[in-house]
Amino acid sequence: MTYLGATPVLVDSEPDTWNIDPELLEKTIVDRKAKTGKYPKAIVPVALYGMPYKADRIMEIANKYGIPVVEDAAEGFGSRYKGQMLGTFGKYGVLSFNGNKMITTSGGGALITEDEEHWREIMMYATQYRESYPYYQHEKIGYNYRMSNICAGIGRGQMTVVNDHLAHHKHVQKMYEELLKDVKGITVHSQPNNGDYDSNYWLCTITIDEDVKIKGQEDAYKTIVTGAVGGAAGVIHAAESAHTDCEPNANVEAMRVALDKAQIEARPVWKPMHKQPCYKDVPAYVNGVSEALFKVGMCLPAGPYVSDDDVRYIVDTIKANIIG
Numbered sequence: 001m002t003y004l005g006a007t008p009v010l011v012d013s014e015p016d017t018w019n020i021d022p023e024l025l026e027k028t029i030v031d032r033k034a035k036t037g038k039y040p041k042a043i044v045p046v047a048l049y050g051m052p053y054k055a056d057r058i059m060e061i062a063n064k065y066g067i068p069v070v071e072d073a074a075e076g077f078g079s080r081y082k083g084q085m086l087g088t089f090g091k092y093g094v095l096s097f098n099g100n101k102m103i104t105t106s107g108g109g110a111l112i113t114e115d116e117e118h119w120r121e122i123m124m125y126a127t128q129y130r131e132s133y134p135y136y137q138h139e140k141i142g143y144n145y146r147m148s149n150i151c152a153g154i155g156r157g158q159m160t161v162v163n164d165h166l167a168h169h170k171h172v173q174k175m176y177e178e179l180l181k182d183v184k185g186i187t188v189h190s191q192p193n194n195g196d197y198d199s200n201y202w203l204c205t206i207t208i209d210e211d212v213k214i215k216g217q218e219d220a221y222k223t224i225v226t227g228a229v230g231g232a233a234g235v236i237h238a239a240e241s242a243h244t245d246c247e248p249n250a251n252v253e254a255m256r257v258a259l260d261k262a263q264i265e266a267r268p269v270w271k272p273m274h275k276q277p278c279y280k281d282v283p284a285y286v287n288g289v290s291e292a293l294f295k296v297g298m299c300l301p302a303g304p305y306v307s308d309d310d311v312r313y314i315v316d317t318i319k320a321n322i323i324g
């Protein structure tokens with residue numbers, strides 16, 4: 001969106017799914033119209049950690065105001081809401097096949113749409129807008145975004161294991177739920193239990209109450225982390241400070257470090273977009289939910305190579321680092 005010169009308008013999360021809050025979405029639409037005279041050009045719900053958003057409410061609001069929906073189902077491949085696959089509710093659905101997603105083509109993704117005319121136009125843009133001449137003829141400026149045949153071949157291979165992966169992620173989630181259910185102050189984030197949700201549990205997440213004491217918590221954030229998430233090809237920007245103005249609680253950071261020492265890669269949950277310095281000036285409609293979640297949330301390993309023994313080891317390590 002930003003690449004295209006559009007201004008993102010950020011809408012905060014709801015507590016049960018952690019996804020876009022439909023009520024706040026509608027307030028945002030009404031307020032944008034009042035402030036700018038225009039409705040937003042698109043609504044982009046994100047299936048955070050694979051959890052379905054309230055697709056029916058979002059579509060209802062989108063249709064009421066005539067705004068197209070582009071589903072960011074990058075993390076939600078195979079998740080369903082009321083039985084329907086994510087990515088098939090909106091005008092467009094987007095999937096990611098990045099290396100860390102439910103299936104991978106090493107990089108790239110897929111666009112889902114039922115609109116054949118738009119699909120044709122999109123494919124033109126994805127392939128440098130090349131017209132059918134013996135030489136390169138470009139009527140418009142396109143992009144070089146098509147998937148290579150090698151990546152597509154990997155993706156076709158991955159399609160044969162997608163059901164195994166989905167079953168595995170749900171199994172790992174069940175194990176975390178079971179093994180952590182009696183641990184005071186730790187809550188496994190689970191889908192609402194009303195039959196509407198079928199999350200792929202791409203990532204399993206927990207929250208750690210602020211009053212849970214974790215070993216080494218006094219020393220959390222004492223040293224500047226180098227390269228926990230950032231960096232590519234060995235290039236990193238050295239952080240100026242161990243702190244930012246919005247960060248996980250010290251006990252969550254202490255737990256991350258403790259797990260890291262035990263060879264377990266855990267991460268904070270995604271930082272709210274309105275707290276990213278690059279988006280400090282964009283309009284944000286907040287309710288405190290995403291910021292509160294960022295302080296207490298943590299992602300646990302859930303990928304295809306995480307065995308039952310691994311889950312038990314992870315849970316035992318979590319328990320061993322709780323002081324009280």
Ligand SMILES: *Cc1c(COP(=O)(O)O)cnc(C)c1O
Nearest residue numbers: 046072074075096097098108109
């Ligand atoms: C991974 C991801 C993307 C980006 O997908 P890429 O294929 O890496 O470009 C977008 N949105 C969400 C929610 C994601 O998790």
